[in-house]
Amino acid sequence: MRFLSLQGKLAAVLAAVAVAAAGLALLVQRGFDDLRLSLPLLVLFLVLAVLPLARVLSARSAALFRALTGSVTSFKDGDFSFSIATDQRDELGELVQAHNELGRVLRDERQGLFQRELLLDTVVQNTPTAMVLVEPGGHVVYANIAARQLLNAGSPLQGLAFDTVVAESPPAFAHAVADGGDTLFTVALDGEDETFHFSQRSFKLQGRQHRMYLIKRMTRELSRQEVATWKKVIRVISHELNNSLAPISSLAHSGRVLAGKGDTQRLGAVFDTIEDRARHLHGFIRGYAEFAKLPQPRLEEVSWQAVLDAIARQFPDIQVAAAPEQRGWFDRSQIEQVLINLVKNAHEAGGPAAEIELAVVQRPGEARIEVRDRGSGMSEAVLANALLPFYSTKRSGSGLGLALAREIAEAHGGRIVLANREGGGLCVTLVLPRA
Template sequence: MRFFSLEGKLTLALFVAIGVAAALALVIDSLIGRPWLSFAVTLVVGTLLAPLYARGLTSTVASLFRTLAGSVTSFKDGDFNFSIAAERRDELGDLVRAHNDLGRVLREERQGLFQRELLLDTVVQNTPTAIVLTEPHGHVVYANVAARQLLNSGRRLQGLDFAKVVSECPAAFGQAVRDGGDTLFTVPIDGEEETFHFSQRSFNLQGRQHCMYLIKRMTREISRQEVATWKKVIRVISHELNNSLAPMSSLAHSGRLLAQKGDLARLAPVFDTIEDRTRHLHLFIRGYAEFAKLPQPRAARVPWAPLLEAIASQFPGVAIGDPPAIAAWFDRAQVEQVLINLIKNAHESGSAVEDIRLDVSQSETETRIDVRDRGTGMSEAVLASALLPFYSTKRSGTGLGLALAREIAEAHGGRIILANRDHGGLKVTLVLPRPLGADATVTPATPGA
């Protein structure tokens, strides 16, 4: 037992009280000479003095408890600039020192957190990407400098209804917000076309659902990518031409020598090889020419069941949703080519066949065809460039699949939307407008027909 502990001090106080009571009893007994009366008088005096003695013993401790309670309340309110000066060598002294250490640690952590928040806010405010954060009711709670300049002419956005802000922006931006996910849109600014990458994310902040919008200007990056793309196209075409023309030139020379020698029997393999290389070169050039000279779509009434059955026959195992009862209105050959390219890309993404799914949905104004997979998805950089002509992450890819799909969609007045899926994979959406008066109900095909 420590002498200066609370237990030691209480033991000492009881020992003193007992000693004083015994001394008082002896004094009274010496004066009265009657032990029982002396005991009664001592008991009465002790009862009257006990509250005063207890208050004297606990007053310091009670005051310290009140101080600790007030300090804890200050901590709860976020005020950590509170410490207690009490020099004690008992358990209460240990508690006070622990309390002061806790306050110091909380002050240091709050100061560090404040510095980090200041640094983060400085970085976010000065980033060229426009960032807008909205609360569950759609009001803006945070917007950086780029967002204010892009969406509100540099004026404050906090507190405004984001839907109202969007309604005053170009229609392409409003459409991107309604579609959600990641997409590219183009708007005219100061007489020039500017391309932006839009993304939208939801998350919980302080127990409430918030939404964050990011808008990044992509015009310069796309321009640089286009220059790099043209250089790549020139290299690819030059490579293919050299691979075909060099052996053809050599074979032509060999054929001339054989003809001069009159060895006509050996000329047939030479001509066959030249014909084969010429055919390969023709197909290669035609693939690029088809992209460059995509014909205008010839829209017509297209029942869904035969189209989806044709897709299913080419890709067994791919899940295909029920065909809508209302016929579509587009160029079947071109849209079918788009769907073939999208499903082939889903196969090549590493997704299992059974995880690839094609679904069609229709509204009064548009048709949406979704192709989902569980492949590797796309990074932000690839999402921003995937629809560009000749852009490919595949070693032997031409970069024409998604670019051709985009060209066909835009020729129909629609668009292509790319978005990564939760838990991995990609969703590619082909959106096509539905002209007024083009609706026609068709009878769904009988399964297996």
């Protein structure tokens, strides 16, 4: 027990009171022989002495308790600027020191939080992406500078009904909002067409469901991408045309020379080669035309068993898993074409044909069609670019097979996923949403 602790101080006071009471009792006993008179006088004297002593001893502690109560109330109200000064070295002094340290930590954390909020607000306010936050009642609770300029001519949006803002905006934006997902839309601004990427997400904020809308101007990015794509298309087409036209021109000259010499026996081989190169060039151009003219899918209920049977008839050497009982919802001809291309790619990957697997897996909300092989797989660079149009690692490839598969998958609201398999090989997954 420490002497300066509350317990030590209380013990010292009680001991002093006990000694004083004992001495007073002896004095009273000597002065008064009658105990009936001396005992009440002793009790009265002790009460009158103890009450002021208790008040004096508890005054500083009571003042500190009142100060602590007021400071804690300030903390509850968000004011962490209070601290309490004391020179007491007992438990109450330690409590005051802990309280002051808590206030310092809260002040530092609040200052750091304020700085982070200021930085975040500065970034959000100055980002070129328009951001609008809408509360469950449909009113705008936050909009950055880009959103105000884009949707309300620079005026504040807070408090406005988002439906009213949408109704006063171009129809393309209203259609994008009604679509409920991520999309691109184009509107005319200052006489020029501008393309925007629109996305929307729902999340809980302070226990309530809010919705965030993001609008990003994409015209420059799309223009740069379009130019890069056109350059790549021109390079690929020029390469293929030169590979076919150069030998055709050379063979035509050779045929003219042979015809002038009357050597008709060798003309047949010349014409056969010219015909072969022309057929290759025609197929190359037809592939590009099919990619450019891909029609919108005609969705309908389709039996998975019928689709897998059709693929199995064309590729009897592959493994086809049992079809799920649930029916799919897609354009059968387009999906079958995708699966044919994927199985052909699996054959060309170099692995055994008997180890190529085709399976359909039904999951909540989606169907996954997997084509697995045991070929050489893909490097990280090839995986990153394999779905891009005109990208091919094959010498005679057009780079349109997987790009066409991705185009068809996305037209169905799905996607294509490529992944290397453990033990070698590739797994190509076509993910389609269920009806």
